[in-house]
Each structure stands twice: as C-alpha cells, then as structure tokens.
C-alpha cells in the first residue's frame with residue numbers, strides 16, 4: 458500500500474510542516490482580506506502590491522511544503538502475509554491508526570487551503586471592482602441637441618461669414634465649449650463641390666458641413682484639412698476622410714465615416730444643430746450599433762438619416 462513516507466517516522470517534523478502549511482495558507486487568507494479592506498478604504502498602491510505578493514506567495518509556499526513534506530513519493534508493496542497470524546493483525550491495526558492520522562491531517566490542510574483560496578478570491582475581486590460603473594448609453598450620446606447653437610472654443614456663436622471657402626473651424630454646442638465628445642469640424646466645403654445625397658445634403662446648408670472631429674479609428678482629433686482634395690486627415694495613423702462624399706474613409710485604418718452633425722443655417726448667419734449625431738462618435742466598440750442609433754424616450758434624435 459502507499460502511504461506518506463514520513464508518517465510514523467518523524468512526528469515532530471510532520472507537525473512542524475503542518476503548522477508551516479497552515480501558517481502560509483493563513484497568510485494568504487488574511488492578506489487577501491486585508492487587500493480588499495485596503496481597497497475599500499481608498500487603496501495604496503505599494504501596500505496593495507505587497508499584500509498581493511503575500512497572498513500569492515503564501516499559497517505557493519503552503520502548497521510547496523505540503524507537497525514536499527507531507528505527501529508521499531514512496532512506492533510500497535505489501536507482502537502477502539500468512540492468514541490468522543498475530544503479527545499480521547498488529548500490523549493491520551497500526552496501518553489503520555496511521556491512515557486515520559493521515560486522514561485528519563488531510564482534513565485540516567484542506568480547510569486551511571479553502572481559507573487561503575477564499576482570501577485569494579477576495580484579492581481577485583479587485584480588478585472587477587476597478588472596472589468602474591458601466592458606461593450605459595453615454596457612448597451613444599454627445600451634448601449636441603436640437604436647437605443647440607454652434608459655438609467656437611470661446612463659446613461665441615460661429616457665423617457663416619466668419620468661415621471662408623475651404624475654411625474649417627472646431628465647434629461645440631453652446632454651453633459645452635471644449636467638450637471632448639462634442640468637438641466637431643464645421644467646414645465651408647462649397648456648395649458646388651459637395652456631393653452628398655438625401656438628408657445628408659440637407660444637413661449641409663450653403664455648402665457648410667459639420668463632422669465629428671473624433672477619428673473613428675482610435676479617437677485622435679482629425680485636425681488636418683486638405684482643401685484641394687476636400688480631405689480630412691488624421692495625424693495619428695493617416696486615416697483620410699472624403700469630406701465631399703460624407704467623410705467616408707479613403708485611406709488608412711479607419712473603417713467607418715466620421716458621423717455628420719445635422720445643422721441648420723439660421724437667418725442671422727449662425728448655425729444650430731437639428732439634433733445629436735445620428736451614430737456614435739469615435740472608435741467603434743463592442744456593441745456599437747451597426748446602423749443608425751435606436752433612440753429611446755427622452756433622447757434628442759436627429760432627423761431621419763439617409764446614407765450619403
């Protein structure tokens with residue numbers, strides 16, 4: 458039969474090893490819980506690192522000592538003994554006692570291991586807690602809304618007369634000057650050059666067209682306008698968008714057009730938005746709508762979109 462090699466040979470050493478394993482598992486359990494408490498209290502990066510090292514290290518040390526000192530690597534073959542002999546009976550009784558001893562030790566160590574794994578689970582909860590709140594619909598919306606006046610960085614309304622042909626200016630909805638999600642480019646592309654279709658053309662009054670400034674590849678601001686070709690160029694990876702044809706990408710890694718903001722030219726020469734962008738701005742993400750956004754109650758939906 459097979460049995461722990463050290464059982465019955467050095468009880469003092471076994472007890473020491475057992476205590477060391479339990480102590481190591483205890484360190485794992487306590488440091489895992491301490492890590493969770495520290496995180497809940499505001500966290501401290503260096504201390505969190507030390508506690509995580511103790512948590513993982515304790516588990517490794519405990520398992521290592523358990524395997525080295527308390528588990529058998531010995532192969533024993535029981536000889537067939539004569540039936541009914543007294544010596545055989547005595548050996549059987551001794552084996553049973555030692556088996557029981559091994560069994561109780563195993564139970565204690567298993568309980569210790571469960572405690573250690575509980576502490577480790579506490580430590581592993583932290584990455585989940587650090588994910589922060591779910592974004593909800595915030596990735597689909599920007600501060601643009603129906604009737605919002607188009608303003609510049611200084612918060613003052615932009616007028617058509619202030620943008621010469623081939624001119625471009627960064628704009629925001631009034632009250633949100635400088636907002637990262639809302640930033641857009643108002644371009645005087647010239648009515649005779651624009652080749653937009655359907656409502657996309659209606660959203661470009663007098664040859665002025667407004668696109669999100671956030672690159673649909675990785676979110677850099679698309680700030681370079683090559684007027685001679687009517688192209689917007691992203692400086693990060695050179696994605697190029699055809700302004701005259703709905704800002705569709707013609708070069709580079711961007712896979713979808715810059716969303717067009719529906720705008721109206723007011724009689725006083727200023728611009729107002731007809732609603733929010735018809736699709737999410739910026740890089741694509743896991744559940745981005747493949748088509749136009751489905752607007753819910755309370756959303757300020759733009760007029761129905763027609764693909765240019």
Ligand code: FES
Nearest residue numbers: 672675691694696
């Ligand atoms: S972020 Fe614009 S091309 Fe990569």
